[in-house]
Amino acid sequence: MTMGGTSRNQPAPTNTTNRGRGRISTGLSLALGFLAVEWSVHLINAVVFGGGLSNYGIRPLDVDGLWGIITAPLLHGSLEHLMSNSLPGALFCFLIGLSGRRVWWEVTLITTVVAGLGTWFLGGAGTSHIGASGLVYGWLAYLVVRGIFNRSLLQIILGIILGFSYSGLIWGVLPVAEGISWQGHLFGALGGVAAGMFITSDNPAKAGRK
Numbered sequence: 001m002t003m004g005g006t007s008r009n010q011p012a013p014t015n016t017t018n019r020g021r022g023r024i025s026t027g028l029s030l031a032l033g034f035l036a037v038e039w040s041v042h043l044i045n046a047v048v049f050g051g052g053l054s055n056y057g058i059r060p061l062d063v064d065g066l067w068g069i070i071t072a073p074l075l076h077g078s079l080e081h082l083m084s085n086s087l088p089g090a091l092f093c094f095l096i097g098l099s100g101r102r103v104w105w106e107v108t109l110i111t112t113v114v115a116g117l118g119t120w121f122l123g124g125a126g127t128s129h130i131g132a133s134g135l136v137y138g139w140l141a142y143l144v145v146r147g148i149f150n151r152s153l154l155q156i157i158l159g160i161i162l163g164f165s166y167s168g169l170i171w172g173v174l175p176v177a178e179g180i181s182w183q184g185h186l187f188g189a190l191g192g193v194a195a196g197m198f199i200t201s202d203n204p205a206k207a208g209r210k
Contacts, residue, residue, distance in 0.1 A: 023097070023098045023099070023100070024098070026097045026098070026100060026101055027093070027094040027095065027096075027097030027098045028094060028097075029097070030093045030094065030096070030097035030101070030104050031090040031091070031093040031094040031097065032090075033093075034089055034090055034093045035086060035089075035090050037074065038074065038076070038082060038085070038086065038089070038132060039082065039086070041053070041074045041075065042075075042076055042079075042082050045075065053071075053075055054075050054077060054128075054130055055128070056068055056071040056072070056075065056130075057071070057072045057075060057128040057129050057130035058072045058116060058119045058120055058123060058128065058129040058130075058184075059120075059127070059128050059129075060119065060120050060121065060122070060123035060124055060125055060127060060129075061120070061121070061125050065120065065128075066120060068116070068120075068128070068129070068130075069112065069113070069116030069117065069120065070112070070116075072116070072119075072129055072130045072131065072134075072184075073112060073131070073132045073134065073135050074132070075130040075131065076130060076131050076132070077130060077131070081131055084133075085131065085132045085133055085136050088136050088140070088166065089132055089135065089136045089139070092136065092139035092140055092143060093139070095143055095158070095162075096139060096142065096143065099201075099202045100201070100202075102201050103199065103201050103202040106195065106199050106201060107138070107139065107142050107192065107195040107199065108135065108138075108139075110138075110191050110192075110194055110195040110198075110199075111134065111135055111138030111139065111142070111188055111191035111192050111195060112134075112135065112138075112191070113191065114138070114187050114188070114190055114191030114194060115134030115135070115137075115138060115184050115187045115188035115190075115191050116134070116187075117187070118183060118184075118186070118187025118190070118191075119134070119181065119183045119184045119187060122183050122187075123181065123183045123184070124183075129181040129183070129184050131181065131184070133172070133181065133184055133185055133188065134181070134184035134185060134187065134188030134191075135188060136188070137169065137172065137173070137184075137185045137186075137188035137189040137192065138188040138189060138191045138192035138195070139192060140162060140166055140169065140189070140192065141188070141189040141190070141191075141192030141193050141196070142192035142193070142195045142196045143158065143159055143162050143192075144159040144160075144162055144163045144192075144196075145159060145192070145193050145196040145197075146159065146195075146196040146199075146202060147159050148196070149196055149197055150202065150203050150204060152203075152204050154204070155204070169185075172185040173185045173186040173189060
């Protein structure tokens with residue numbers, strides 16, 4: 001019988017175990033947060049504004065349309081559009097979140113800026129671009145390539161699995177379908193690759209020493 005504390009037959013959780021639980025918790029909170037924000041904005045836009053917020057997309061070569069770089073990823077033109085981004089977006093948020101909130105924010109910021117500016121410059125005058133697809137492509141591209149730059153075998157294996165699983169998305173970066181923002185997809189993916197190249201906070205060796 002013990003007077004409190006940890007039983008001699010049940011070793012205390014190690015720091016590794018606690019870190020693992022913390023990473024999973026962070027990943028889940030980011031995934032659920034992504035879904036909560038995207039769905040809340042869509043419902044508010046539909047119910048309160050009658051879809052009027054969709055006018056705040058990226059309008060290429062229009063100075064006022066630069067604000068869309070920030071607002072466009074929060075807006076979707078239809079329920080189907082939102083649903084198509086929800087599941088992969090939540091999955092990628094979770095996987096990136098396993099490396100920590102800082103990593104997620106860095107990847108998201110780089111992807112948002114690169115996707116937004118690329119779309120603003122080359123999206124076509126008179127068009128408007130909305131949707132989180134650019135982020136989804138950026139998150140996926142980051143997950144696919146980061147292991148190469150981090151020299152992490154586990155990250156490389158995960159990247160290969162994701163690359164094969166979502167290989168069909170490659171068509172989204174090509175101008176093959178009317179009404180699809182292939183520019184956002186393309187530059188989102190390029191932003192994800194850039195994040196994989198330049199971010200150092202996601203290095204597993206550094207994370208393990210914390």
